[in-house]
Amino acid sequence: MSTNTTVNVGVLGTANIARKNIAALANAKQIQCLVVGSRNEQRAATYAAENQVPHFYGSYEQVLQDDRVQAVYLPLPTTTHAHWVAQAAAHGKHILCEKPVATNTDELVQMLALCKQANVVFMDGVMFQHHQRLVHLQEAMYGERSVLGHRGPLQLHSHFSFKGDADFFTNNIRCQAQGDPLGCLGDLGWYNVRFSLFVFQYEMPTSVRCVIHQANEAGVPYHASATMVWPSKVDGGGGGVPVADRCSTFVCSFLHTEHQNASVVGEDGFIELNDFVIPTNASGTTFRQVKHAWGSKAEKIDVQTKEVECQGDQTIAMWETFRHLVVAATDGGGGGGGGEGMQFYMEVALKTQLVVDALLESGRNGGVAIEVGALPEW
Numbered sequence: 001m002s003t004n005t006t007v008n009v010g011v012l013g014t015a016n017i018a019r020k021n022i023a024a025l026a027n028a029k030q031i032q033c034l035v036v037g038s039r040n041e042q043r044a045a046t047y048a049a050e051n052q053v054p055h056f057y058g059s060y061e062q063v064l065q066d067d068r069v070q071a072v073y074l075p076l077p078t079t080t081h082a083h084w085v086a087q088a089a090a091h092g093k094h095i096l097c098e099k100p101v102a103t104n105t106d107e108l109v110q111m112l113a114l115c116k117q118a119n120v121v122f123m124d125g126v127m128f129q130h131h132q133r134l135v136h137l138q139e140a141m142y143g144e145r146s147v148l149g150h151r152g153p154l155q156l157h158s159h160f161s162f163k164g165d166a167d168f169f170t171n172n173i174r175c176q177a178q179g180d181p182l183g184c185l186g187d188l189g190w191y192n193v194r195f196s197l198f199v200f201q202y203e204m205p206t207s208v209r210c211v212i213h214q215a216n217e218a219g220v221p222y223h224a225s226a227t228m229v230w231p232s233k234v235d236g237g238g239g240g241v242p243v244a245d246r247c248s249t250f251v252c253s254f255l256h257t258e259h260q261n262a263s264v265v266g267e268d269g270f271i272e273l274n275d276f277v278i279p280t281n282a283s284g285t286t287f288r289q290v291k292h293a294w295g296s297k298a299e300k301i302d303v304q305t306k307e308v309e310c311q312g313d314q315t316i317a318m319w320e321t322f323r324h325l326v327v328a329a330t331d332g333g334g335g336g337g338g339g340e341g342m343q344f345y346m347e348v349a350l351k352t353q354l355v356v357d358a359l360l361e362s363g364r365n366g367g368v369a370i371e372v373g374a375l376p377e378w
Helices: 016-027 041-050 060-065 078-090 105-118 133-142 166-171 183-187 189-199 314-330 342-363
Strands: 007-012 031-037 055-057 071-074 094-097 122-124 155-163 207-215 221-230 246-253 255-265 270-273 284-293 302-311
Touching: 007 016, 007 060, 007 314, 016 031, 016 314, 031 041, 031 060, 031 314, 041 055, 055 060, 060 078, 071 078, 078 094, 078 105, 094 314, 105 122, 105 342, 122 314, 122 342, 133 189, 133 270, 133 284, 133 302, 155 189, 183 189, 183 207, 183 221, 183 246, 183 342, 189 221, 189 246, 189 342, 207 342, 221 255, 221 342, 246 255, 314 342
Parallel strands: 007 031, 007 071, 031 055, 071 094, 094 122, 155 246
Antiparallel strands: 155 255, 207 221, 221 246, 255 270, 270 284, 284 302
């Protein structure tokens, strides 16, 4: 595939989240939405017209059979992902899959194995991972002038929630065991976990705990809080001062107001984000570096802040990264090195799934500590 070739994407389904992605594809470079498929041809026609998609089909199979389509986007219920990933891989289509990508780790391992065998890209739809803000955050957390201190991040707390209405709890697939049995842990907690992995440089936590505060009769979580633990980077506390273990705590909920804050704390300062998942401005966002000087008696606190601006649309960036991987895989390279290759995005999806599985196991067993196992091979 030429580096100048436009990659054509087919969308399987007419979910609302796809509208945002179709709009981003219209503004991304050398990748576009060519066709949308639905199990109902009239729905597909209406949806295509509403979103300025040039072609439509009355089945998902027809999208996969279209030789003009190189890649597919799956905004389908989680319980259907394994089937449609297998079908897409069998047709040689590269895949961008909405999260949560699977109902459990074993299922995802099988999905990834099929993609690897077919040499097709598999990426999950975590948009914030592709924003330039993460590059700036990496420098702020671990660079020579880290606001956090020389040990980097020690504690992360994040909160991601929205308040569902009656229709949401009655009809939305995210509240149905046959749609997304992971509930708020899969729909929202996936982002908390992924951001935690990023903050701790994609190192896996050793153990997790989770409390599912509310769930429906089918056991689908509506509101949960969690703790993830990494061992301390022991280099000597000095002067008898202990070195903190590294932790991430988070809340994800369908029952709270819209909220998506994150705070990364070190020994010398902290970093705040008030929109860690969905930027308040689609074309750019910020984060704050903060230092509190309390003084000997904390009678007056001197607050020093620095606002760091980060430009770019993360949804467009995600699709352009996906295109880069598709072109590289088609040319036999499998993507660039390091964090830009096919392997990285498959592994980070698997790491996220493995942690979410452990959290769900803990939550369904009274919040006991669960050791996070080794990353399975595929």
